[in-house]
Amino acid sequence: MKKVIVLGANGQLGKTIKDYSPSEVIKFHFFSRNDLDIVNKNSLKxxxxxxxxxxxxxxxxxxxxEGAETNTEDAFLINAEGAKNIAEVCNTYHVKLIHISTDYVFxxxxxxxxxxTDQTNPINQYGKSKLQGELFIQEQLKPHYxxxxxxxxxxxxxxFLKTIINKIEDDASLNITTEQEGTPTSCIDLADFIIHLIDKDSIPYGIYNFSANGNTTWYGFxxxxxxxxxxxxxxxxxxxGVFKTLAKRPKYSVFDxxxxxxxxxxxxxxxxxVENIVKAYKG
Ligand SMILES: NC(=O)c1ccc[n+]([C@@H]2O[C@H](COP(=O)([O-])OP(=O)(O)OC[C@H]3O[C@@H](n4cnc5c(N)ncnc54)[C@H](OP(=O)(O)O)[C@@H]3O)[C@@H](O)[C@H]2O)c1
Structure with missing residues (x-):
């Protein structure tokens, strides 16, 4: 039985992993922010x-x-220093790390x-803090994904998907931007890929892109x-057209x-x- 710790377990990805049918080979241990703050290295240890x-x-x-543009210190504390703390602790206790990053590094x-292998160049503070987290992990720990x-x-x-469903329920009319091109990704699909890495236990370490196939705009989504x-x-x-925001967003962030x-x-x-999740939402 492989013991696996999940940090940030109350977020949407953490909760989706929790939904994952119990596995005979993996035993998950879930820690929310209240249980374990990744900024606190002693608690992690x-x-x-x-x-x-x-x-x-x-x-x-x-x-x-948006918040990261003004609360930049917090974003870096969690996304960069927090990731570094985790990598250091994983290194000390021989734990392999699966870390989630973003298309906003481009x-x-x-x-x-x-x-x-494409050149990163984040254009907002969130992307910068997530990239710094990636760099710290690469410096600190070899066994990482x-x-x-x-x-x-x-x-x-x-x-976004739930917001649109709520707006439809409210009979609202919506104007949605066509300015960015990217790929909506279901946490269920991502959770399945994460479990695959753990199940196989022999996949080469490094960076992997994960989204659904194809691309669209927020309007198309x-x-x-x-x-x-x-x-x-x-x-x-x-x-x-353009939806005015504090943080700049990459115009194109489709993955190979x-x-x-x-x-x-x-x-x-x-x-x-999207079809699968809307079906699940309707129950
Ligand atoms: N959402 C997206 O569209 C998207 C796109 C690309 C990449 N990602 C990446 O995918 C990952 C999962 O995202 P998500 O959408 O599941 O995010 P989420 O729903 O916002 O969940 C993040 C979780 O992290 C927790 N957290 C924040 N600070 C913490 C700390 N110091 N210690 C421990 N836990 C802390 C939050 O707790 P509180 O709620 O209590 O603060 C929250 O439960 C993240 O790495 C994100 O950067 C997300």
Whole structure:
């Protein structure tokens, strides 16, 4: 039985992993922010010492992209220093780390999918803090997987898909930007990939991209949610131009998935995964 610690367990990815059917080969130990703050290295040490954890999944992060522009110190404390603390503790206690990063490490100036070796150049504070976290992990710890993912949604917490469903329920009409191109990713698909890494236990360490297949805009994503949730409401969603925000967003952040699919399997299209989750949402 492999013992696996999950940090940031009350976020949408953490909760999705919790939903994962109990496995006969993995025993998960879930820690929310209240149970274990990744900024506090002594607390981490105390939990990791003599624990016998084989893997650590770090779902803990400062994820408020807008907030990071003004609370930059907090974003770096959690996304960079927190990641460093985890890497150091994993190194001391021989735990393999699976860390989640983001498409926002890129500037979005490319017009074809980003590979894992493409030059990073974040254009907002959240992206900068997440990139610093990646760099600290690479410096501190050899047995690591850094999974860059994008546009996460799930049945839990606050996310774009749930916001659109709520707006449809309220009969609101919506103007959604067509300015960014990327790929919505279901936490269920990502959780399955994470479990695959642990199950196999022999996949080469390093950076992996993980999203669904294909790409769209936030407008296209919203339309697809409406189509699956209540097709009579698709017309209430209209395309719009730039959505003014404090944080700059990459215009294009589609991933090249070839490295990931070589060690995993063909990943769902984003439309298929949206269909699956809306079905699950409706129950
Ligand atoms: N959401 C996206 O669209 C997206 C896209 C690309 C990459 N990612 C990455 O994917 C990962 C999972 O994201 P998510 O959407 O599941 O995020 P989420 O729902 O915001 O969950 C993050 C969790 O981390 C916890 N946390 C914050 N500071 C902490 C600390 N100091 N110690 C321990 N826990 C702490 C939060 O607790 P509180 O709620 O109590 O603060 C929250 O439960 C993150 O690394 C994120 O950067 C997300």
């Amino acid at each position: 105390a939990i990791f010492k003599d624990s016998g954890f084989k893997y650590c999944i770090n779902c803990a992060a400062y994820t408020d992209v 500037d979005g100036k490319k017009n074809k999918p980003y590979t894992v 850094i999974i860059r993912t994008s546009w996460l949604y799930s049945l839990h917490g606050k996310n 919203a339309k697809e949610v409406a189509k699956n949730y209540n097709s009579k409401k698709t017309d209430s969603i209209k395309p719009s 998935l070839s490295k990931t699919e070589r060690i995993y399997k063909e990943i769902n299209t984003w439309q298929k995964s």
